[in-house]
Amino acid sequence: MAARLNDVEEAETVHFTLDGREVGAYRDETIWEAARRHGVVIPHLCYKPDQVGLRPVGNCRVCLCEIEGERVLQPSCWRTPTEGMQVSTRSERAVHSQKMVLELLEADMPDESYVADSRLDDWARQLEVGKPRFSRREEPKADLSHPGIAVNLAACIQCTLCVRACREVQGNDVIGYALRGGGSHVMFDMDDPMGDSTCVGCGECVAACPTGALSNAGIDPHQQWAWQGQESEAST
Protein backbone atom coordinates (compact mmCIF):
# COMPACT_ATOMS: atom_id res chain seq x y z
CA MET A 1 0.00 0.00 0.00
CA ALA A 2 1.30 3.45 -0.84
CA ALA A 3 2.07 5.08 2.48
CA ARG A 4 1.18 8.66 3.08
CA LEU A 5 3.78 10.56 5.05
CA ASN A 6 1.22 11.86 7.48
CA ASP A 7 -0.93 8.74 7.77
CA VAL A 8 -1.00 9.05 11.53
CA GLU A 9 -2.03 12.67 11.85
CA GLU A 10 -4.18 13.02 8.77
CA ALA A 11 -7.90 12.55 9.15
CA GLU A 12 -10.21 11.19 6.49
CA THR A 13 -11.94 14.39 5.45
CA VAL A 14 -14.12 13.08 2.62
CA HIS A 15 -16.83 10.51 3.18
CA PHE A 16 -18.31 8.54 0.34
CA THR A 17 -19.98 5.21 -0.41
CA LEU A 18 -17.84 2.50 -1.97
CA ASP A 19 -19.68 -0.57 -3.20
CA GLY A 20 -22.44 0.08 -0.65
CA ARG A 21 -20.08 0.75 2.27
CA GLU A 22 -19.44 4.11 3.98
CA VAL A 23 -15.73 4.90 3.79
CA GLY A 24 -13.44 7.88 4.25
CA ALA A 25 -10.74 9.35 2.04
CA TYR A 26 -7.82 11.62 2.77
CA ARG A 27 -7.56 14.98 1.12
CA ASP A 28 -6.46 14.57 -2.56
CA GLU A 29 -6.64 10.80 -2.32
CA THR A 30 -8.03 9.10 -5.43
CA ILE A 31 -10.93 6.66 -5.38
CA TRP A 32 -8.44 3.89 -6.19
CA GLU A 33 -6.15 4.78 -3.28
CA ALA A 34 -9.00 5.10 -0.80
CA ALA A 35 -10.52 1.84 -2.04
CA ARG A 36 -7.28 -0.04 -1.50
CA ARG A 37 -6.89 1.33 2.03
CA HIS A 38 -10.36 -0.06 2.66
CA GLY A 39 -9.53 -3.47 1.22
CA VAL A 40 -10.84 -3.13 -2.35
CA VAL A 41 -8.23 -3.54 -5.09
CA ILE A 42 -9.59 -2.26 -8.40
CA PRO A 43 -7.98 -3.61 -11.61
CA HIS A 44 -5.20 -1.33 -12.82
CA LEU A 45 -2.56 -1.44 -15.57
CA CYS A 46 -1.33 2.05 -16.47
CA TYR A 47 -1.03 2.82 -12.77
CA LYS A 48 1.61 1.18 -10.55
CA PRO A 49 1.23 2.61 -7.06
CA ASP A 50 3.99 0.55 -5.44
CA GLN A 51 6.75 1.74 -7.76
CA VAL A 52 7.77 5.09 -6.34
CA GLY A 53 7.19 8.17 -8.44
CA LEU A 54 4.81 6.84 -11.08
CA ARG A 55 1.88 9.22 -11.09
CA PRO A 56 -1.52 8.07 -12.38
CA VAL A 57 -2.54 9.31 -15.83
CA GLY A 58 -5.81 7.42 -16.39
CA ASN A 59 -5.19 6.17 -19.91
CA CYS A 60 -5.85 2.40 -19.92
CA ARG A 61 -9.37 2.61 -18.44
CA VAL A 62 -9.25 -0.81 -16.82
CA CYS A 63 -9.95 0.75 -13.41
CA LEU A 64 -13.32 2.21 -14.42
CA CYS A 65 -15.92 2.75 -11.72
CA GLU A 66 -19.51 3.91 -11.80
CA ILE A 67 -20.47 7.11 -9.98
CA GLU A 68 -24.14 7.66 -9.27
CA GLY A 69 -25.56 10.56 -11.29
CA GLU A 70 -22.69 10.62 -13.79
CA ARG A 71 -23.28 9.49 -17.35
CA VAL A 72 -19.74 8.33 -18.06
CA LEU A 73 -17.69 5.79 -16.12
CA GLN A 74 -14.60 7.25 -14.48
CA PRO A 75 -11.02 6.00 -14.04
CA SER A 76 -10.71 5.38 -10.30
CA CYS A 77 -6.92 5.80 -10.37
CA TRP A 78 -7.32 9.42 -11.38
CA ARG A 79 -10.67 10.61 -10.02
CA THR A 80 -10.93 11.85 -6.44
CA PRO A 81 -14.06 11.23 -4.36
CA THR A 82 -16.27 14.05 -3.09
CA GLU A 83 -18.46 14.17 -0.01
CA GLY A 84 -21.50 11.90 -0.37
CA MET A 85 -20.41 10.41 -3.70
CA GLN A 86 -21.78 6.93 -4.43
CA VAL A 87 -19.12 4.84 -6.15
CA SER A 88 -19.46 1.32 -7.45
CA THR A 89 -16.48 -0.68 -8.64
CA ARG A 90 -18.39 -3.98 -8.86
CA SER A 91 -21.65 -2.95 -10.56
CA GLU A 92 -22.59 -4.84 -13.70
CA ARG A 93 -21.73 -1.83 -15.85
CA ALA A 94 -18.34 -1.21 -14.20
CA VAL A 95 -17.27 -4.84 -14.35
CA HIS A 96 -18.49 -5.19 -17.93
CA SER A 97 -16.31 -2.23 -18.93
CA GLN A 98 -13.29 -3.47 -16.98
CA LYS A 99 -13.58 -6.84 -18.68
CA MET A 100 -14.07 -5.32 -22.12
CA VAL A 101 -10.90 -3.26 -21.74
CA LEU A 102 -8.98 -6.36 -20.66
CA GLU A 103 -10.37 -8.38 -23.56
CA LEU A 104 -9.44 -5.70 -26.10
CA LEU A 105 -5.91 -5.49 -24.70
CA GLU A 106 -5.55 -9.27 -24.60
CA ALA A 107 -6.64 -9.43 -28.23
CA ASP A 108 -3.47 -7.54 -29.14
CA MET A 109 -1.12 -9.76 -27.19
CA PRO A 110 1.19 -12.13 -29.08
CA ASP A 111 0.96 -15.87 -28.52
CA GLU A 112 4.41 -15.83 -26.99
CA SER A 113 4.64 -14.44 -23.47
CA TYR A 114 7.72 -12.37 -22.63
CA VAL A 115 7.34 -12.48 -18.87
CA ALA A 116 5.67 -15.01 -16.66
CA ASP A 117 4.11 -12.38 -14.41
CA SER A 118 2.17 -10.24 -16.87
CA ARG A 119 -0.15 -8.00 -14.88
CA LEU A 120 -2.50 -7.90 -17.86
CA ASP A 121 -2.83 -11.70 -17.83
CA ASP A 122 -3.27 -11.69 -14.06
CA TRP A 123 -6.19 -9.30 -14.21
CA ALA A 124 -7.72 -11.10 -17.19
CA ARG A 125 -7.63 -14.32 -15.18
CA GLN A 126 -9.03 -12.72 -12.05
CA LEU A 127 -11.95 -11.17 -13.94
CA GLU A 128 -12.45 -14.39 -15.93
CA VAL A 129 -11.96 -12.77 -19.31
CA GLY A 130 -12.08 -15.57 -21.85
CA LYS A 131 -10.43 -15.88 -25.23
CA PRO A 132 -10.62 -12.48 -26.98
CA ARG A 133 -13.26 -12.18 -29.71
CA PHE A 134 -11.36 -9.50 -31.62
CA SER A 135 -8.72 -9.75 -34.29
CA ARG A 136 -5.12 -8.87 -33.59
CA ARG A 137 -3.23 -5.85 -34.97
CA GLU A 138 -0.07 -6.27 -37.01
CA GLU A 139 2.80 -7.01 -34.64
CA PRO A 140 5.95 -4.88 -34.63
CA LYS A 141 9.27 -6.72 -34.78
CA ALA A 142 11.31 -7.37 -31.66
CA ASP A 143 14.25 -5.06 -30.93
CA LEU A 144 16.95 -7.11 -29.24
CA SER A 145 19.75 -4.62 -29.83
CA HIS A 146 20.27 -3.70 -26.17
CA PRO A 147 22.37 -6.02 -24.00
CA GLY A 148 20.16 -5.67 -20.94
CA ILE A 149 16.63 -4.92 -22.11
CA ALA A 150 14.57 -6.79 -24.69
CA VAL A 151 11.96 -4.74 -26.53
CA ASN A 152 8.89 -6.61 -27.78
CA LEU A 153 6.38 -3.91 -28.60
CA ALA A 154 4.00 -6.59 -29.88
CA ALA A 155 3.03 -6.84 -26.21
CA CYS A 156 2.84 -3.08 -25.63
CA ILE A 157 -0.51 -1.78 -24.39
CA GLN A 158 0.68 1.84 -24.64
CA CYS A 159 0.14 2.50 -20.98
CA THR A 160 3.11 4.96 -20.93
CA LEU A 161 4.39 3.65 -17.60
CA CYS A 162 7.84 3.23 -19.18
CA VAL A 163 7.80 6.82 -20.42
CA ARG A 164 6.99 8.11 -16.93
CA ALA A 165 9.53 5.75 -15.33
CA CYS A 166 12.32 6.90 -17.64
CA ARG A 167 11.47 10.59 -17.76
CA GLU A 168 9.93 11.38 -14.39
CA VAL A 169 11.45 8.80 -12.04
CA GLN A 170 14.97 8.40 -13.44
CA GLY A 171 15.22 11.72 -15.26
CA ASN A 172 16.79 10.04 -18.29
CA ASP A 173 14.20 10.96 -20.92
CA VAL A 174 15.24 8.24 -23.37
CA ILE A 175 11.76 6.79 -23.86
CA GLY A 176 9.11 8.80 -25.65
CA TYR A 177 5.85 8.30 -27.41
CA ALA A 178 5.59 8.90 -31.14
CA LEU A 179 2.75 9.63 -33.56
CA ARG A 180 -0.98 9.28 -33.00
CA GLY A 181 -3.78 6.81 -33.55
CA GLY A 182 -2.91 3.39 -34.96
CA GLY A 183 0.68 4.40 -35.67
CA SER A 184 1.47 5.58 -32.16
CA HIS A 185 4.26 3.72 -30.42
CA VAL A 186 6.88 3.84 -27.72
CA MET A 187 10.27 4.94 -29.04
CA PHE A 188 13.83 5.44 -27.82
CA ASP A 189 15.50 8.79 -28.47
CA MET A 190 14.79 9.62 -32.14
CA ASP A 191 13.13 6.23 -32.80
CA ASP A 192 16.51 4.50 -32.61
CA PRO A 193 17.05 0.82 -31.85
CA MET A 194 17.28 0.64 -28.08
CA GLY A 195 20.88 -0.57 -28.27
CA ASP A 196 21.84 2.62 -30.15
CA SER A 197 19.93 4.92 -27.84
CA THR A 198 21.21 6.77 -24.78
CA CYS A 199 19.57 4.18 -22.48
CA VAL A 200 21.78 3.46 -19.47
CA GLY A 201 20.00 0.19 -18.69
CA CYS A 202 18.71 1.22 -15.25
CA GLY A 203 15.72 -1.12 -15.63
CA GLU A 204 13.11 1.28 -14.22
CA CYS A 205 11.03 0.82 -17.39
CA VAL A 206 11.25 -2.98 -17.20
CA ALA A 207 10.02 -2.89 -13.61
CA ALA A 208 7.12 -0.66 -14.63
CA CYS A 209 5.98 -2.50 -17.77
CA PRO A 210 2.84 -4.55 -17.06
CA THR A 211 3.10 -6.96 -20.01
CA GLY A 212 6.75 -7.75 -20.68
CA ALA A 213 6.93 -5.53 -23.76
CA LEU A 214 10.10 -4.36 -22.03
CA SER A 215 11.81 -7.22 -20.24
CA ASN A 216 15.20 -8.40 -19.08
CA ALA A 217 17.19 -9.56 -22.10
CA GLY A 218 18.17 -13.18 -22.33
CA ILE A 219 16.12 -14.45 -19.41
CA ASP A 220 13.51 -17.10 -20.05
CA PRO A 221 10.15 -15.87 -18.67
CA HIS A 222 9.73 -18.88 -16.41
CA GLN A 223 13.28 -18.70 -15.08
CA GLN A 224 12.72 -15.03 -14.48
CA TRP A 225 9.60 -15.84 -12.50
CA ALA A 226 11.48 -18.26 -10.27
CA TRP A 227 14.41 -15.89 -9.94
CA GLN A 228 12.23 -13.00 -8.85
CA GLY A 229 10.32 -15.27 -6.48
CA GLN A 230 7.48 -12.83 -6.21
CA GLU A 231 3.73 -13.11 -6.02
CA SER A 232 1.36 -11.69 -8.58
CA GLU A 233 1.15 -7.93 -8.16
CA ALA A 234 -2.39 -7.86 -9.43
CA SER A 235 -3.54 -9.66 -6.31
CA THR A 236 -2.01 -7.09 -3.93
Ligand code: SF4
Ligand atom coordinates in the same frame (compact mmCIF):
# COMPACT_ATOMS: atom_id res chain seq x y z
S1 SF4 B 1 6.42 -0.79 -23.29
FE1 SF4 B 1 5.35 -1.59 -21.45
S2 SF4 B 1 5.37 0.14 -19.98
FE2 SF4 B 1 5.85 0.99 -22.03
S3 SF4 B 1 3.88 1.68 -22.83
FE3 SF4 B 1 4.22 -0.42 -23.59
S4 SF4 B 1 3.19 -1.74 -22.08
FE4 SF4 B 1 3.42 0.27 -21.12
Ligand code: FES
Ligand atom coordinates in the same frame (compact mmCIF):
# COMPACT_ATOMS: atom_id res chain seq x y z
S1 FES C 1 -5.26 2.10 -14.11
FE1 FES C 1 -6.68 3.70 -14.15
S2 FES C 1 -6.83 4.27 -16.22
FE2 FES C 1 -5.27 2.74 -16.19
